[in-house]
Amino acid sequence: MLFAAVDVGSARVRAGLFxxxxxxxxxxxxxxxxxxxxxxxxxxxxxxxxxxxxxxLAEARRMAGAAPSQISSLAFDATCSLVVDAPGFSPDVIAWHDHRAHAEAAELSQIAHEVVTRAGGSVSPEMQTPKLMxxxxxxxxxxxxxxxxxxxCDHLAWRATGIExxxxxxxxxxxxxxxxxxxxxxDLLIQTGIQNFPRDGQxxxxxxxxxPLSERGAAELGLDRETLVAAGLIDAFAGALGAAPGMPTLIAGTSNCVMARNISPxxxxWGPYPGAIMPGEQVSEAGQSATGALLETIRQLYPEPQTHDAILARIGTAPDHDEKLHLLPDFKGSRTPFADPLIRGVAHGLSLDRNPRSLDRLYWRAAVGIxxxxxxxxxxxGLAPExxxxxxxxxRSALMRQTYADTTGAEIHWQSEDAVLRGSAIAAAAPLIGGIQAARxxxxxxxxxTTPNPAQSARRERDWHIFLRMQQHREEIARM
Structure with missing residues (x-):
């Protein structure tokens, strides 16, 4: 009995067999x-x-030497992108980070409603309600x-099964x-004029x-019709399910988000969301937009092709000691704490150099800012996690894990295998092995x-005070 997990991120599909x-x-x-x-x-x-x-999926099966009949179940996780199925609407997926609905999000934020409260009091244009508006x-x-x-994630499951x-x-x-x-x-759907969208199904x-897979889904995925499909999750929530339990979780990918239980609005x-991961639990989320995307943008500045691993390997051999470059990484707005999608990043201390060493320095200081x-x-x-x-x-980078430990003061607990795919695999296995808690x-x-390094923690403390002062300066300039 094998379980398949599919994770659809911002730029790649990943499939795993467990x-x-x-x-x-x-x-x-x-x-x-x-x-x-x-x-x-x-x-x-x-x-x-x-x-x-x-x-x-086909490549993962080939690598594992697995026949279609061995795949017992499947689950999908994905970014919170919106799939619009209607004649004439193309491209048909509005990406999660699409901010076309900024005005609608601002209007929605002025409505006194619990939905707005659970959106942190300021609805993000990344959410689905303003996009529908x-x-x-x-x-x-x-x-x-x-x-x-x-x-x-729901459209993927529908395409696989034909079931609403x-x-x-x-x-x-x-x-x-x-x-x-x-x-x-x-009441909110009527007030915003979007009450008539199709929302059939459980x-x-x-x-x-x-x-089970539909005949069409089985043929397109190269699996047997008997393969069961289970309800999946948004990708960050899948990562929280697949990561070490019993503590807050940092999902550090294209964006960074922190998932935790028992958080006050x-x-x-964002939240609390009852049952969004585990039954009987409420989870809340807060985070930063486009963090990994910032590092990817810097990677693309290099004159010769680079990988993130190669850049981090070079940085790890010569960490900074007296850096004068500082970044506020909010280049696509702030989710937390400012809840302002129009805030932008700030860099202090940039030079005109674009040689690999200078770009390594920019990459590193962006990572510290994140x-x-x-x-x-x-x-x-309101967390102070140990x-x-x-x-x-x-x-995946030991240097990045150490940086987060030094900066937050918390031990970083990491599983060497992909937690996001693992979370989807847990969802896939749940109907067949006694439920989601047993599967987890x-x-x-x-x-x-990874434990904090006292010497590096002292450097990050200096950076922290500069970070806060730069935010104050940004606010002063905005007022001007």
């Missing part, structure tokens, strides 16, 4: 395109994503012909849906059985623990 004891047997990935547009628009083509799913206002001809509009169902994780975190207040908030907790804090932002997120949530689970692409226990992995 044994029943949680061992990762194979992992494969395929890239897909980002289609940039005006006014912060960013889109994808679902057909390209779906082909990437099929190709990465934008769609009905700017493309009414599309709106009236909607066949469906779904979170990406939505993940509680997605609807609770990104839509006008409150699990503990009756579900869909029709709302299922992560790891719940949706159903507050500005820039870690300082994470420290601020954790404090804003331990912090870490997942996501940045976690069965899939637990050994941990690598």
């Amino acid at each position: 044994a029943s004891d949680g061992t990762l047997l194979a992992r494969a990935s395929r890239g897909f395109s980002l289609i940039a547009g005006p006014s912060g628009q960013a889109t994808h083509d679902f057909a390209e994503i779906w082909q990437g799913v099929a190709d990465s 934008w769609l009905v206002r700017h493309h009414p001809e599309i709106w009236v012909n909607l066949r469906s509009v779904r979170d990406l 169902a939505r993940s509680l994780c997605a609807v609770a975190a990104k839509w006008a849906y409150l699990p503990d207040r009756g579900g869909w908030q029709d 709302i299922l907790p992560p790891g719940s059985r949706i159903g 507050g500005r820039g804090i 870690a300082l932002g994470t420290r601020q997120v954790i404090r804003h949530m 331990r912090l689970a870490m997942a996501g692409g940045q976690a 226990a069965a899939f637990a992995r050994p941990l690598t623990v």
Whole structure:
């Protein structure tokens, strides 16, 4: 019995095959395109994503030597991108980081409603409700012909099964849906003019059985029709499920977010979301937009092709001692603590040098700035954790894990195998091995623990005070 997990991120599809004891047997990935547009628009083509799913699953099966009949179940996680299925709407996936609905988000934020409160008091244009408001206002001809509009993880499951169902994780975190207040908030949907979008089907907790693959889904994915599909999660929530349990979790990928239980509502804090990961638990989220994307942008500045691993390896041999370069990394707005999508990043101490050594320095100081932002997120949530689970692409680097430990003062607990894929595999296995809690226990992995280095922590403390002062200066300039 093997379990398949598919993670659709901001630029790549990754598929993994797991044994029943949680061992990762194979992992494969395929890239897909980002289609940039005006006014912060960013889109994808679902057909390209779906082909990437099929190709990465086939490659993972080939690597593991697994026959289709051995894949017992499958689950998807994805970014909170919005799939709009309607004649004439192309590209059909509005990316999670698309900010076209900024005006609608600002308008929504002025409404006194629990949905707004749980969005940190200031609704992000990355959420689905303002995007739906934008769609009905700017493309009414599309709106009236909607066949469906779904979170990406839900659309993937629908394409695989043909069954209408939505993940509680997605609807609770990104839509006008409150699990503990009756579900869909029709009063808010009516007030914003979006009450008529198609929303048939059950709302299922992560790891719940949706159903077997359809004939079409099985043929396109190269699997047997008997393969079961389980309700998945948004990618960050999958990472929290697959990371070390019993502590707050930092998901450090294209963006950084901190997931934690029992957090009071507050500005820039999303949640609490009952049952969005585990039954009987409420999870809240706070974070930073486009952190890994900032590091990727710097990587692309190098005159010769570079990998993140190569850059970090060079930096690790010559860490800074007296740096005078400082960055505020909010180049695509602030989720936490300022809840302002229009805030922009700041750099102090830039030179005109573009040689690899200078770019390494820029990359490193951007990474430090991101870690300082994470420290601020954790404090804003009211946390002072002694331990912090870490997942996501940045976690693969020992230097990055050490930087987060030195900056936050917390031990970093990391599983060497992919926590996001593991979270989806836990959801896939849950219907077949006794539920999501049993699956999480069965899939637990050994941990690598990184403790703060006192000497580096002192440097990061200096950086912290500069970071806060730069934010004050940015605010002063904005007022001017």
